[in-house]
Amino acid sequence: MFRNQLVNRQIGKIAQNLSVALRRPVVWAPPRLIAAEITNLCNLRCPMCKLGQKDLGRDVGLMDYEKYCRLVDEITPFVRNMSFPWYGEPFTRKDFGKFVRYASEKGMVVRVLTNGTYLNKCEIDYLVECNVHSVTVAIDGLEQKTYEIYRVGGNLAEVTAGIKRLVGLRKERRSRYPELIKMNYIVMKHNEHELPHVQEFGKNIGVDLVKIKTAYVERAEAGERFLPTEAGERFLPTDSKYCHYDEEFRLKSGQDNNPGCSDLWRSSVISWEGTMGLCCFDYDCEYSPGNVFQEGFFEVWFGNKMQEFRRRILTDKKNIRLCKRCDR
Ligand SMILES: C[S@@+](CC[C@H](N)C(=O)[O-])C[C@H]1O[C@@H](n2cnc3c(N)ncnc32)[C@H](O)[C@@H]1O
Numbered sequence: 001m002f003r004n005q006l007v008n009r010q011i012g013k014i015a016q017n018l019s020v021a022l023r024r025p026v027v028w029a030p031p032r033l034i035a036a037e038i039t040n041l042c043n044l045r046c047p048m049c050k051l052g053q054k055d056l057g058r059d060v061g062l063m064d065y066e067k068y069c070r071l072v073d074e075i076t077p078f079v080r081n082m083s084f085p086w087y088g089e090p091f092t093r094k095d096f097g098k099f100v101r102y103a104s105e106k107g108m109v110v111r112v113l114t115n116g117t118y119l120n121k122c123e124i125d126y127l128v129e130c131n132v133h134s135v136t137v138a139i140d141g142l143e144q145k146t147y148e149i150y151r152v153g154g155n156l157a158e159v160t161a162g163i164k165r166l167v168g169l170r171k172e173r174r175s176r177y178p179e180l181i182k183m184n185y186i187v188m189k190h191n192e193h194e195l196p197h198v199q200e201f202g203k204n205i206g207v208d209l210v211k212i213k214t215a216y217v218e219r220a221e222a223g224e225r226f227l228p229t230e231a232g233e234r235f236l237p238t239d240s241k242y243c244h245y246d247e248e249f250r251l252k253s254g255q256d257n258n259p260g261c262s263d264l265w266r267s268s269v270i271s272w273e274g275t276m277g278l279c280c281f282d283y284d285c286e287y288s289p290g291n292v293f294q295e296g297f298f299e300v301w302f303g304n305k306m307q308e309f310r311r312r313i314l315t316d317k318k319n320i321r322l323c324k325r326c327d328r
Pocket residue numbers: 042046048049085086087088089090113114115136137138184186213214215216217
C-alpha cells in the first residue's frame with residue numbers, strides 16, 4: 001500500500017515540475033493530502049476568519065459519515081494523508097473520533113488542526129490510539145487579554161489545560177501518537193510584543209514544536225468585502241518579516257514571481273457537502289471543480305474543470321481573483 005503512495009508522491013512531483021516547465025497541466029497522481037471539512041461549525045469568532053465573522057458564502061453543516069467513509073474507501077490506498085478540518089472546528093462534532101478512527105484504520109496518517117477549546121472537555125483517547133501524525137493548536141496570545149483579541153470567545157487557560165491533558169495522556173499510555181503536538185502562533189500587531197517569550201511558553205505547556213505564522217488577510221475580492229481597512233491595520237504586524245503585504249495590502253512577493261502553485265497538484269480540500277474547493281483558500285467553494293460525493297473523487301481531481309484551473313494557474317495566475325492575496 002505505502003509503495004503506491006510513495007510512487008504517487010514522486011510521480012506527483014515530476015508531473016508538477018513538468019507542468020511548470022511546459023506551462024500546461026500534467027497530472028498523473030492523486031494528491032498527497034486531503035483536508036476534510038467534517039463540519040464548518042465553530043465556537044469562536046476570529047476576526048479574520050470568514051466563518052468566525054459569519055460571512056461564509058455557503059451553508060454551515062455536518063459531513064455525512066457514510067459518504068465520508070465511501071470517500072476514504074475510494075482514495076485509499078492512493079492518498080496517504082488526511083487532515084481535519086479544512087474549515088471549522090472539528091471538535092464541535094462529538095463524533096469526531098469516529099472520523100479519525102476510520103481514516104486511521106484504512107491506513108491514512110491523520111493531521112488535526114484545532115483551536116484547542118475542547119481538548120480539556122471531550123474524549124480525546126483516539127488521538128493517542130490512532131495513527132495521528134500531528135495535533136496543531138492555535139494559540140495567538142500568551143495572556144488572556146492578548147489571546148482573546150483574535151480568538152474571540154476562547155479561554156486561554158482552558159486551551160493550555162487541554163494541551164497538557166493531551167501531552168499527559170500520550171505519556172501515560174506510552175504512545176507515540178500524536179507524533180507531534182504543535183502550537184501555531186500567528187503574529188499580529190497586538191501580540192508581536194510577546195514574540196520573545198513564545199517559545200518558552202510552548203515549552204512550559206509541553207508542546208513539541210511552536211510555529212510562528214504570518215497572517216493572511218483577504219486575498220480575494222469577496223474576502224476583502226468583509227475585512228474593513230481598520231481591521232487590517234489593527235491586526236497586521238509592524239515587523240515586516242511577519243507580514244505578506246506591503247502598506248497598500250499588495251503581496252510583497254508579487255504575483256509574477258511565482259510560475260505556479262503546487263497546491264493544485266498536491267492537496268485537495270473537501271467541504272462538508274462534498275464540494276471540492278480549488279485550494280484551502282477557496283472558502284466559499286467559489287471555484288469548485290465539482291462534488292466528490294456525487295461524481296467521485298478522482299473524476300473531479302482529474303476532470304476537465306480542475307485541469308482548466310491548473311492551466312490558468314500556470315499561465316494566468318495574476319488574473320485569478322482568489323490568488324491575488326496569496327503568495328504561494
Ligand atoms: C481555518 S483554521 C481551522 C481550524 C481551527 N478552527 C483553528 O482555528 O485552528 C486553520 C488554521 O488557520 C489558521 N488561521 C486562522 N486565521 C488565520 C489568518 N488570518 N492567517 C493565517 N492563518 C490563520 C488557524 O490558526 C489554523 O491554524
